[in-house]
Amino acid sequence: MKNLLSMLSILLLTVIFVAGCGNNSMKSSGENDTKSTEVSQGTSDEKEDANDTITVSHLYGEAKVPKDPKKVILLSHVSWEGSLVSVGVKPFAVMAYDNEFPPHLVEELQGVTPLPYADEINPEEIVKLNPDLLIISDRYKPLYDQLSETIPTVVVEVGGDWKEDHLKVTEAVGKLEEGKKVIKDLETEAAEIGKNIKEKVGEEKFMAVAINKKDIRVYGLINHATNSLLFEDLQLTPAEGLPNDFGENISIEGLAKYNPDHIIDVTYFNSGEFYDTVTQGEVWNNLTAVKNKNVHTLSTTWGFWDPIERQKGLKEIQAILLGE
CATH class of the missing domain: 3.40.50.1980 (Nitrogenase molybdenum iron protein domain)
Structure with a gap:
């Protein structure tokens, strides 16, 4: 009888031990699965963050x-x-x-x-x-x-x-690719308008000016959005002696060294004492462009630094010079 009880006790302890090991194994497996899920979710979040930003x-x-x-x-x-x-x-x-x-x-x-x-x-x-x-x-x-x-x-x-x-x-x-397309479309439009202007005016010379409160800005050949619009995009012929840079500010008398066939006037305020002094003065009125009524005053005068104004400026120049 004692031997039977001893065998039953050993068998019961063995079952309890095996069951305990199984629970621990399941628990360990569950913890590992949870940790694996957490790591997976963390990686997913990081990828999502990376996809939401650009450098x-x-x-x-x-x-x-x-x-x-x-x-x-x-x-x-x-x-x-x-x-x-x-x-x-x-x-x-x-x-x-x-x-x-x-x-x-x-x-x-x-x-x-x-x-x-x-x-x-x-x-x-x-x-x-x-x-x-x-x-x-x-x-x-x-x-x-x-x-x-x-x-x-x-x-x-x-x-x-x-x-x-x-x-x-x-x-x-x-939106870099969209930005590139905007430039390409503008260049195509400007080339067509410039071609039509050149067919009409030939090699007649152009100069852009802005009459400020105390002096006159004469725009040059490069390094300014206005210059590139006229002489790169439209391929107009520049007046002789224009600054080989973004431009220069001059006095009324300084205008005398320029004598373009056309003046593109991008003055922001077309009024005031100095403006009147310039446009009613002898130097201004002796310029070829003024005598031939070829002063073209634009309403787009912000500098042409963005494609919206550049396109509106192109359309305005086209309307003024070609009547379109």
């Missing part, structure tokens, strides 16, 4: 920016917001003179928050707007130093080639 190289380094930003703030004294609009991105906030947007973008920027033009920007005002992308010109480096750690920021250098600026701005919002 953009810019003037001061690199920035990880949202692939599809919803609140873009753009701070620049030239109208890069037109580049955003041209690729279907409406900015959240941009700078505006006296609360007014550039004339050629008033309709396109309806509902956009205007920010005051200033050489120095209070970073706290930008933080309050809670942007998910900040695009700024190189004059705002202090702002970059203060905000780039917390707000994705792309810095664009204001240069002589509007295309480089345009492409960097469109790249920042994940």
Whole structure:
């Protein structure tokens, strides 16, 4: 009897031991499965994060920016917001003179928050707007130093080639290929318009001017969006003696050394004491273009730094010179 009880006790202990091992094995397997799932989910989240951002190289380094930003703030004294609009991105906030947007973008920027033009920007005002992308010109480096750690920021250098600026701005919002197409379409349109103008005017010479409050800006051959519009895109013949750069500011008397057949007038304010002094003065009225009534005053006068204004400028020049 004792032997039977001993055998039963041993058998019972064996069953309990095996069952315990099985539970521990199941528990260990379950923990491993859970950890595996957690690791898998973590990897998935990381991939998802990577897919939601792009890396953009810019003037001061690199920035990880949202692939599809919803609140873009753009701070620049030239109208890069037109580049955003041209690729279907409406900015959240941009700078505006006296609360007014550039004339050629008033309709396109309806509902956009205007920010005051200033050489120095209070970073706290930008933080309050809670942007998910900040695009700024190189004059705002202090702002970059203060905000780039917390707000994705792309810095664009204001240069002589509007295309480089345009492409960097469109790249920042994940629309680089669309930005390239905008340039290609503009070049095709400008080549056709320029060809038609040349057929009409031949080698007659052109010069662009803007009459400021105290002096006259004569635009040059390169390093400015206005110059590239006239002499690269449209292939017009430049007047002799134009500055071999973005331009120069001169006095009324300085006009005498230029004598173009056509003047493209891109004056922003066509009024005022100095403006009247210039346009009613002897030097101005002795120019060939003035005598032949070939002063072409444009309403698009923001500098042609963005594709929206460039296209509107092309259409206006086409209408003035070709009557189309």
